[in-house]
Amino acid sequence: MASSLLAPAILFFLSLSAEICVRATEYTVGDGDGWDTGTNYLRWSQNHNFTVGDVLVFNYVRVLHNVYQVTEETYRSCNWSSGVIKMYDSGSDQVTLAEATSFWFICAVEGHCQGGMRMGVKVAASGGGAAAPAPEERSNDAGDAVGRVVVRRWWVVCWSVLLMVWGLRAT
Numbered sequence: 001m002a003s004s005l006l007a008p009a010i011l012f013f014l015s016l017s018a019e020i021c022v023r024a025t026e027y028t029v030g031d032g033d034g035w036d037t038g039t040n041y042l043r044w045s046q047n048h049n050f051t052v053g054d055v056l057v058f059n060y061v062r063v064l065h066n067v068y069q070v071t072e073e074t075y076r077s078c079n080w081s082s083g084v085i086k087m088y089d090s091g092s093d094q095v096t097l098a099e100a101t102s103f104w105f106i107c108a109v110e111g112h113c114q115g116g117m118r119m120g121v122k123v124a125a126s127g128g129g130a131a132a133p134a135p136e137e138r139s140n141d142a143g144d145a146v147g148r149v150v151v152r153r154w155w156v157v158c159w160s161v162l163l164m165v166w167g168l169r170a171t
């Protein structure tokens, strides 16, 4: 390959791999059902693997519902007179999962939390080469909506692309 083409090609692949490495996923809670009564958020959260930087979007009719980020205790008791971390009520709330920890959400409208409008998500650290495979934490108790811990393997893709670029350069 002509060396004049090499540099742009390398830049292209590098930016591509960087894009893949930092990509966060946006999840609409409940998918098409949104944030509402009658949706099984335990099942929904278990069908997704969350990583630091991912964004949850809660869509609902404003005033009918809201989203409180709460402590685990408040999530379990549905008593939001304490343990509220953040309140959202725009009807289209974006919550960035900024830490590798568990996040707990409820709808703080009378009866809705008890009725099942609550969700816990467990957020895994973004994949680094040294990340240990997380233990599978599938929750069996009914009131518990913690998603399973997983480490997404973007770094494998990143390294593949980088190695490809180096291989290209060596020829």
Ligand SMILES: *[C@@H]1O[C@H](CO)[C@@H](O)[C@H](O)[C@H]1NC(C)=O
Pocket: 047, 048, 049, 150, 151
């Ligand atoms: C979540 O991770 C598990 C374990 O790595 C995998 O089996 C499953 O397919 C993943 N689910 C999604 C939706 O990516």
Ligand SMILES: *[C@@H]1O[C@H](CO)[C@@H](O)[C@H](O)[C@H]1NC(C)=O
Pocket: 079, 080, 081, 082
């Ligand atoms: C909720 O918690 C507060 C204290 O944080 C307590 O005073 C109140 O009685 C609790 N309500 C119910 C219904 O348990």
